[in-house]
Amino acid sequence: MLLVVEQFLNGLQFGLLLFLLAAGLTLVFGIMDLVNLAHGSLYMMGAYFAATFAAWTGSFLLGALLALGATLVLGIVLEMSALRHLYGRDHLDHVLATFGLILFFNEAVRLIWGPAGLALPLPAWLTVPVPILPGIHYPAYRLAIIIVALLVALLLYLGVMRTRIGMLIRAGASNREMIGALGINIKLLYTLVFGLGAALAGLAGLMQAPILTVQIGMGENILILAFVIIVIGGIGSIRGAFLAAIFVGMIDTLGRAFLPNLLRQVLSGAAASTAAPALSSMLIYLLMAIVLVVRPEGLFPANRR
């Protein structure tokens, strides 16, 4: 029982983290029509910034805040210097150019921080287990991730659906020429959206940093999960990204936790222990394949016409 609740919450926490990453990716794709592979690099930069700033200031929270700002600025600089020129180009061009950026970022990190990973230690008040149900404790930090991510998701929803900027963003997504003709500074809007996406990726990276080590290439595996989420949820749809992210987070975590035992009951011990790791890492891709067969446009496509 304890294990089930704990793994369930771990799945939720991982899913919410994936959502932060996927939301930025899907926003940038939905609005600027830009495929940004370097999104994972921004996630990585968020983690590195946080580890560095936390070490400088001696405070986890202050470091996290500074890192958030730094990824926002980095995203804006990246958009203005390079990615802006890719709008309206072929998607293949986006893939190649941002692939180049990944090479650049990984190497730049290796040059600045060295090949060894960094650690981002947690303050004492975040390491205590918190009782969530009678008799069941859960690490405070993971609980904090769940709360922060849910808050950000709510803010994002309200921001996009209820504010003037959000209205402009949605308008820009459906017809960029028209909104430009109406006198809106579309370039600025795009830069802001990209910065927002970068900050979300940075937030995901810095929150994940204390759980895993901060290392080169950390953004790449998780970026592919974010792609899977976008494909399942429907490109450009934040709601779809949210639901698909929770779904993928749960399936991945629960699969890794419980599949080996389940298999052991069906297969012999040796066969189960060879098949389990491969099968549990395949689970979400199988899920994606099923979604593709049933609904090629994703479960919650953004613009139904």
Added chain:
Amino acid sequence: MKGLSVSKAVTALMLAGLVLLPLYSSLSGNIFILTLFTRIVILALAAASLNLIMGFGGMMSFGHAAYLGIGGYAVGMLAQEGVGSGFVQFPVALAASAIYALVIGALSLRTRGVYFIMITLAFAQMAYYVASGLARYGGDDGLTVYKRSDFSGLINLSNRTQFYYLCLACLFGVIFLIWRIVNSRFGLVVQGLRSNEQRMQAIGFPAKRYQLVCFVISGTMCGLAGALLANNTDFVSPAVMYWTRSGDLMVMVILGGMGTLFGPVMGAVVYLLLEEFLSQITEYWALIMGPLLLLIVLFGRGGIMGLLGRIGRG
């Protein structure tokens, strides 16, 4: 017409260079260059196979490295199980790649555009994780191929020169095949589908079936490259399937010139030589390579072949 002749001249020069390379290597005693170029030729073969679906078919596969791994693992796993004959290993490698391409293609072709890019990427990554989970065959650490494929005296793969010429022959064979495919009725339909799928469907071509066959052919060709690569490195590991490798293949195709017959070969030669050259100058070669890719995308329309064409026209 003059434009054509410049790119043709450069292509002919490059091909002549590839054919004569072992001669230079044995005269100068530079063995390293032969090893380097064996790798280049094999990856050029992989890039050429990718170009068939990407350049001619308009299917942007971001998971082509999966076939390198599948072909490689077919050789490695059979060798470990005591089947050393190349007459078994190579057909199995090709068949395994073809089956994988058939399944992945049937699923991926339900989508198009960016979805297709992401899905092929995700499936290749799945193959990567599956290979990492193969505890019996080395898992993450990979699998050493202790004995190269045995073609019972017909050709000795352990002889550097013979192996190089085998790879080169495979490359030329594949390019010849692609040339025949592209100019056949089948190839014209596939290219028509790239330009306008709706119209092709309206005049009665079953779009998905044509694209799927093309996808499978391309995957099978790349599986051949994988089998050769495993023989070249005497080793196969999940890393050959990692998604950056798929990205490398894409870059080679674009750099050389998408949708041209010899562009991918040119791209592979230039990209890998550049990588080799930069990594000798500085440990941090990717710091230069990354922005260079960005610049090539922004300013280098049509790749090297396009550039040569423009030079020719003056």
